Amino acid sequence: MHLLAIDWIFLLEKLILIVIIISISLGVAMYSTWWERKVAAWIQDRIGPNRAGPLGLLQPLADGLKLFMKEEIFPASSNKILFLLGPCLAMLTAMMTSAVVPWASHLHIAGRDVPLQIADVNIGILYVFGVVSMGVYGVMIGGWASNNKFSLMAAVRGASQIISYELAMGLALIALVLHTGSLSLGVIVEQQAHQGYWNIVLQPLGFLIFFVCALAECNRTPFDLSEAESELNFGYHQEYSSMKLGFYLFAEYVNMFISSVIMATLYFGGYHIPFIHIADPNFAALAGFIFLFAKTAAFITVFMWIRWTVPRFRYDQLMNLGWKGLIPLALINLLITAVVILLHTQH
Amino acid sequence: MNVTQILFWLLSALTVFSALVVITRKNPVYSVLWLIITFISISGHYILLNAQFLAVVNVIVYAGAIMVLFLFVIMLMNLNADAEPQKNKWLQFAGVIAGGCLALVIIAALKNVDAKARIAETGSDIGLIENLGKVLFTQYVLPFEISSVLFLSAMVGAVVIGKKN
Numbered sequence: 118m119h120l121l122a123i124d125w126i127f128l129l130e131k132l133i134l135i136v137i138i139i140s141i142s143l144g145v146a147m148y149s150t151w152w153e154r155k156v157a158a159w160i161q162d163r164i165g166p167n168r169a170g171p172l173g174l175l176q177p178l179a180d181g182l183k184l185f186m187k188e189e190i191f192p193a194s195s196n197k198i199l200f201l202l203g204p205c206l207a208m209l210t211a212m213m214t215s216a217v218v219p220w221a222s223h224l225h226i227a228g229r230d231v232p233l234q235i236a237d238v239n240i241g242i243l244y245v246f247g248v249v250s251m252g253v254y255g256v257m258i259g260g261w262a263s264n265n266k267f268s269l270m271a272a273v274r275g276a277s278q279i280i281s282y283e284l285a286m287g288l289a290l291i292a293l294v295l296h297t298g299s300l301s302l303g304v305i306v307e308q309q310a311h312q313g314y315w316n317i318v319l320q321p322l323g324f325l326i327f328f329v330c331a332l333a334e335c336n337r338t339p340f341d342l343s344e345a346e347s348e349l350n351f352g353y354h355q356e357y358s359s360m361k362l363g364f365y366l367f368a369e370y371v372n373m374f375i376s377s378v379i380m381a382t383l384y385f386g387g388y389h390i391p392f393i394h395i396a397d398p399n400f401a402a403l404a405g406f407i408f409l410f411a412k413t414a415a416f417i418t419v420f421m422w423i424r425w426t427v428p429r430f431r432y433d434q435l436m437n438l439g440w441k442g443l444i445p446l447a448l449i450n451l452l453i454t455a456v457v458i459l460l461h462t463q464h
Numbered sequence: 465m466n467v468t469q470i471l472f473w474l475l476s477a478l479t480v481f482s483a484l485v486v487i488t489r490k491n492p493v494y495s496v497l498w499l500i501i502t503f504i505s506i507s508g509h510y511i512l513l514n515a516q517f518l519a520v521v522n523v524i525v526y527a528g529a530i531m532v533l534f535l536f537v538i539m540l541m542n543l544n545a546d547a548e549p550q551k552n553k554w555l556q557f558a559g560v561i562a563g564g565c566l567a568l569v570i571i572a573a574l575k576n577v578d579a580k581a582r583i584a585e586t587g588s589d590i591g592l593i594e595n596l597g598k599v600l601f602t603q604y605v606l607p608f609e610i611s612s613v614l615f616l617s618a619m620v621g622a623v624v625i626g627k628k629n
Contacts, residue, residue: 196493199493199497238516239516239592239593239594240516240517240520240593243517243520243521243524243593244520246520246524247520247523247524247527247528250523250524250527250528250529250532251523251527251528253528253532254497254500254532254535257532257535257536257539258497261493261535261539269539269540272539273536273539273540276532276535276536277536280529280532300593
């Protein structure tokens, strides 16, 4: 099956994988909203959603249906094309990151090794950064096209926050890359499986910085300055209604899911299960996949726990923390890592 | 035509088209957005040349960081098509002449170039991050360090300008 020198089975395999991963991302994002409410209820000593289905499990479907049924509103003075482009871009960039994540080890089907990763590019982490830096546009375009001063203010805040925290995040990652010697996420996971311990052991400070920055990049509390309702009414999506609003809210949950997966991959061994070796490749892949999801679910829960525990930062506090706290800390971490690696290689 | 050639022509068409749209839009916000598309399609060309690092850095730095700043300035100044000041006719005339002169010089300079010898190698691995890093830190270490000092001075300058009081 070779036409135009393309391996069509390979293409089909990748297409199926993309469809599966996107459906899983959306499904997880959907049930994150339910879980968020349950966690909030638990922390505030309430019951939470319990009407739609057992344990309120059908609540996300009901919410989705509600968003679909709402009236589509385009504000009269808005820029129609860009107004529509904003939420689309937010969703697109949220989804694109999942392409380089290794979801499990190889499957072995009909004599073919099927890698459960869409693209193992050798610049994996940098690709994630590229997509994250494009993620700013969804917020900015949406906020500006609404033609509302509160939306614009929120969009500018959100964009400058994302740019500021990207720097500390990158510096924290460079320290990790110094150790791994590779930018490919697949290689990083294999390496952690090979060395027997996870990267968190070597980079605890780096992980902490990365985690704080991930909170900021996802616009989660305590960094949800761009949706500070007490100052900015509702934030950059104030003029949005119906599924366009739904896309913005949903993109936040997809982002949260993907950044949890990336943290689990970089610092917590990805799909690697310690102390257990499974001989059958298909079963090993499945177990690894489930294990990665358990780690991810734990991270998502921590994200929510923080949201319902810590109050929101003031804007100057946010900028101070980013530029005067995290960036110097990340630089020191980088320096120490570099010195240790240098001494280590000389012996 | 193989896949690479098809991709090359598609990307080239997209690059030229979006670059043309950048300079023909009245609304500067549209211009910036089309410029982002131009940068991304140029990154696509880098990937075709197997220069993945350059491609992704182009996206992060140009399409990501610098264009966001452009968008910041334009959105905050609220430049609209009707707010654009009337340009002097003679100024436009002078602009056309200056641009034409530049085009003439470029065409004259490139007229006798042997195109075959200038075609970038597509099969080489020099653009991969490992090889690029090795070359930068051995063969070109001095220019690399000098440019990093240049960046540092630019950063110091930005901080000084930012700290007004």
